[in-house]
Amino acid sequence: MGEPQAGEPTWWKALENLEIEHEKIEDNELMSTWNGSSQGDGVPKYGWRIALSHKFREKRTPWTVPKIHQVPALVGLSYRYIKFHRKLKRINRRPCMDFFNQQPLRQIYGVPLGGIGGGSINRGWQGEFCRWQLRPGVYEFVTTLANQFIVCIRKNGTTVYQQVLSVHSTPAKHLKSWKWEFPGSQAFYHALYPRAWTVYEIPEHKVVLTCRQVSPVIPNEYKDSSIPAAVFSWSIENKSESDLEVSIVMTMENGNGTKKSRLHHSGHFNEEFDDDKKCSGVVMHNFTYEKMPYTMTVAASDKPEMKVSKCISFDPTSDGSTIWNELHEHGHFDSTNDISENTSRGESIACAVAVETTVKSKTLQKNVDFVLSWDMPIVYFGSKEISHRRRYTRFFGASGNAGPKIALYALQNYQDWEEKIRSWQEPILSNSRLPLWYKSAIFNELYYISDGGTIWLEIDKTDTESISISNHINKHNASKETDVDHLQNSEILKEFGRFAYLEGQEYRMFNTYDVHFYASIALAALWPKLELSLQYDIATSILRADDTRFRFIMDGHRKPVKTTGVVPHDVGDPEDEPWTRVNAYFVHDTASWKDLNPKFVLQVFRDYHITKNRKFLEDMWPVCLTVMEMSMKHDKDGDGLIENGGTADQTFDGWSVTGPSAYCGGLWIAALRCTIEAANILDRQEDSLKYKEILERATKAYDKKLWNGEYFNYDSNKHSNHSDSIMADQCAGQWYLLAAGIADVIPGDKILSCLRKVYNFNVELFADGRRGAVNGMRPNGKVDQSSVQSDEVWTGVTYAVAATMLHKGMLKEGFKTAQGMYKSVWEETGMAFQTPEAILKHNHYRSLAYMRPLSIWGMQYALENTDNDDIASE
Incomplete structure (x- = not known):
């Protein structure tokens, strides 16, 4: 297509060799019943366009019934959830995830x-x-x-x-x-x-x-x-x-x-x-x-x-x-x-x-x-x-x-x-190299920034009631109280306020951090001060504890609501008191989750890379060290690599994982690399050397225990029936490293091999390549149905996988992966402005209007921030 013209953004060059089948503006089934001729005054060419007489043919309902072979693993969970639901109902409350009163699809x-x-x-x-x-x-x-x-x-x-x-x-x-x-x-x-x-x-x-x-x-x-x-x-x-x-x-x-x-x-x-x-x-x-x-x-x-x-x-x-x-x-x-x-x-x-x-x-x-x-x-x-x-x-x-x-x-x-x-x-709308659907998706998926239960509050010297009450409740459990006060009184919070949004309109928890990991690129790229504000609140919560004991419904064990030194799952339920009482999530004890702590370190460094705010990195550094030290406790055999515990101890909270795993192990390795980079920037050479030694051992263990010649196995449990499944999201840690300009941990040819395997299997062999990337696929080309989540397509994960592909120069594959997701949700199933967490191949969805699909802004970030020469050389 030639060199970019004068005035064109430099990132356009990355699209020169993009061979995609461009749609025609006229080829819009949503407008098939439109009988008019006027285009209206000032209506743009690009976006989501639909005749008011359109009727969606596909009707979907909320997911409610697992497959027969999945039932045994859910019996105890279901029993405890029913008891929990009834207990709340007696006091006129409802759980933050109400599976008995899910919202129907309104198109x-x-x-x-x-x-x-x-x-x-x-x-x-x-x-x-x-x-x-x-x-x-x-x-x-x-x-x-x-x-x-x-x-x-x-x-x-x-x-x-x-x-x-x-x-x-x-x-x-x-x-x-x-x-x-x-x-x-x-x-x-x-x-x-x-x-x-x-x-x-x-x-x-x-x-x-x-x-x-x-x-x-x-x-x-x-x-x-x-x-x-x-x-x-x-x-x-x-x-x-x-x-x-x-x-x-x-x-x-x-x-x-x-x-x-x-x-x-x-x-x-x-x-x-x-x-x-x-x-x-x-x-x-x-x-x-x-x-x-x-x-x-x-x-x-x-x-x-x-x-x-x-x-x-x-x-x-x-x-x-x-x-x-x-x-x-x-x-x-x-x-x-x-x-x-x-x-x-x-x-x-x-x-x-x-x-x-x-x-x-x-x-x-x-x-x-x-x-x-x-x-x-x-x-x-x-x-x-x-x-x-x-x-x-x-x-x-x-x-x-x-x-x-x-x-x-x-x-x-x-x-x-x-x-x-x-x-x-x-710059995006006028770029003729970009597909039409993308010009709609990149902006319309951003609806969740305002319509995600979003709350933006003031914090200043005259508004200390929230801080003082929170300190009163948690002070006896606080770690490094001086650091807590310093973080909660940061200039970022005072100047730009406190920001929160829900995990989903049906999953009523603010700032769910394992999910924000995906969505946060939208804030970091477009409203970076709000992203930093959110991070200060999370850092504060990391250093606090809540010893109140709660019976989690996954295993029935009673555990503290919040443990010092670990990242909270969320900062609370809007029907309770967010920030003061965190971790409204009631399924797992997330203190044992393996992904939350690495995700904090990755987000901190990514946010620093985008904002170049050194004060932010300095403030977060001691908290990063705290969570890294806590995570190292999950390295049971001393090889530098953390292990999962045989439960669903990660954001895929219905898909069990045992031992070193592609997802959490990859996040850990990436977090180690970012810790080293941050230490070098802050001139903390002793810490840099310490984590460099751990990283060397961890990468060797990761490769030895999980690499099979084409991709990283789901986990290292040789006795499971899904250990060698192809996980769509296995490169999540590498996505963050690439977004931060780091590509020297896992060899690039292995990352490309993983992404190609995911594209060929999880995308192309699932629903004719028209539904995004299914979470798990077996090496024989069949969907992994071992759990209630392995056979789902997660919309936000699909966009994140597509972004990783763009970072690695797989432009055609990345755009096609995301296109299947957008078109199935917005044009076929009528879920516009309520993009769900998950869809299945047929008939069902789960959790309408969800935070994670904001990860689509990772695609635009990849286009704008990947070196064009690197793309050309892949």
Whole structure:
């Protein structure tokens, strides 16, 4: 393809020899029912595009029943889980992994609204406001019927068309007087996170409406990215011969329409506001959540050529005729009230904001702008013990009345947000060498940054309550208390706050570290200060203990919740008190896991390599030494290589492993190498020599005990039926070394041999190469079905394997591996914006909306940070 052109990023050269079958933009089955012709105003070529009339043919259900031969290993676990579940139910609690109440697959989700850590609302691809996370880390899966956009078209003062812009069928009871059922074949949705477009064609009036949804999610931006708001900017194209008066109306219910919101709380009210004719709308005050009142603000830009009008309050449980008829008669609202009455129990209220404008014949009217903002500044987790301030309160205050201020700020700044988003995305989108699906996947999988139960909190000198309580609970168990205080009072935490996201929307644990190992590349590459902040919190927890004894359901043994000197599995459940009480995970005692400690060292060094923050490396160094010393206890025979204990003591927590293993052994070797590198940087020569000697012995043992001439065996247990299985993720440690620019531990030809074996077997021989990389394959080409996880495809592992392939110059194989994953999840099974942890070959999935798939950003990092000459030489 020749040399990169002037202005092209240097990483493009790595793609010169990439031979892939490029799709055509027109070849999109998701758009097969689209009957329109307009591409809409400003809709980009690339992204995830779907007709509103599309129906997914493949229907999947949550995984629930193991194969017969897998049952014996799960009998005790199942019995103990049932007892544990019933015990929690008696005290009106639920486990952080509730296998009896898994979420069904709803093939409806779209780009979420809002920035990072202030709560999130998902707006589906058919226009539904359908997944709510206002209470920190806790989801309510409900579609709120009253939350809609309506268009009213008038000609010479008479309404000729009025329609809810929703394909929803006419409700049997609520709002049934509204005109529903917009023809889905005349509209399409286009997602390119953090923006989305919906295009509606109204052929009978030669009108095309384009709604552009914009949220402030901007790399390396730590103010606006925290703002809980989204803008809906409408363009109205009038292709007819006549001038038209067009009104766009946004309606919203006060609350999310749940029974809890409607039946058990009262006192909600709405009030109007105007800001010097710049912004006008309605603030909705809501008191559903105990100790956490919040407001939602719906507003529109007040411009000379447009008329903003409001309906302060209407009943969303009525037939809706009052508001519908007023709009139909006038094209706007004539509200005279400035505040509504408070609701009683069982009552609901909603509001509507309309923008009316005249669109001349054969013209395009742009920037009919609406905004939705929400303001829940002070939050509590489930224990209700400690109050926390959200990050955005640093800029907008914590009084609870910032909704209009946030709304105006969003309307005034969203075009600047878009320019920054375009500058970030354009180098990838304009690269003709990259496949189309990748241009969608790399950005749309990033949805989890804001919609992953994400919480971003302030920590400063006036907000010490959380720190003092945590110290009080754990101080008698703390190791190196001075180090703990130093870490928890770091400048990174003070300046950039505390960040957490869930392992999954169904696996309700914050900052699950074995999984963050995969997802963290997205933070490290795009918001590195948040990644460092998270690492300081993990380091603090490593040096603490919790001697409370808990009966873990895997083996029934009672063990301490947290042991000093080991990495926590997670920093807690949002329905308890995160950071104060860590390790909500109840299956295994993770103090004996073999992957967590090496993963901390690997992430610390990778993060240093990306940020070049020496102070961070210095602060983490003593903690790294602590976890490495603890891990060396797992080297039972003194050969330098750690051993697994015959259980599922790793992130693959349902797949047992005995003795030295490809996965944990590889992580350990990589961690040893990073420790040596860090010691050299910090001029710790004694430590460098110590770990160099261990590394020499460990690599020899790793090769001797696991290398079979083509790949590294799953483990060294010659008596098992899966010891020589081909593990897709066997090069995880090498992925991190390559990302840190280190390639001198395991010979490159062996890594290439492993990756080729994984590609030829785990990818190509599984589901015709169309489902990503299955976790385990047998040397005879059959899927390893020895456990409930070996026959799964883990979405995030597949992307990580693909990234490792890109680092090693296997561009075609890497892209095809990831393509199978993306297309099966997003285009075939309808799991857009809820990428699961795992899918099986047929019928089932596990854990919707999961953290690990953020590892796809490892692919982009590999393209941008692998030496082009090295790629060419492989």
